[in-house]
Amino acid sequence: MSIYGNWGGLVDNNLEDLSGLDEDGVIGFKAFMSNSGVDFARVDDDLLYAGLKFAGQVGNLIGTHAENEYVTRFLGQEMRAAGRTDRASWYESRPPESELEAIQRACYWQDLPVATAHRAYHRRRWDEGCGGGEGSGRPCDLRDMSPLPVF
DSSP: OOOOOOOEEOOTTOGGGHHHHHHTTOSOEEEESSOOSSSOOOOOHHHHHHHHHHHHHHTOOEEEEOOOHHHHHHHHHHHHHTTOOSHHHHHHTSOHHHHHHHHHHHHHHHTSGGGTTOOOOOSSOHHHHHSOSTTSOSSOOOOOOSOOOOO
């Protein structure tokens, strides 16, 4: 038997839907701080703040794909202009520095009283960005954002 959890999305137009998703039992809300390249719209700081505030009020969490939108867009445009559309170019357009800046920004919002239930998830750099992770006493965690089963 498998037990799993569903993530809800925090996207550009669904603040009114978060309450219903939370009531339906989502394990958190997934948000992209830069263009995902798929069908999730990125969140601006105002929406991230509103989502963190909501998550803090209901005791849920926000899982972020934390990368700086403007740096990744610029580097992506450079890659495409050079004829690069290979898989490696996607990763090269998202250097660690673009992650670190976005993580630090999410950590700033996380430290505000409205966001005490927030845990931001990202594949690397979290500890470097805000000192979170195991044993830190901060309400954050370091995990991969791929879908995880809940047992």
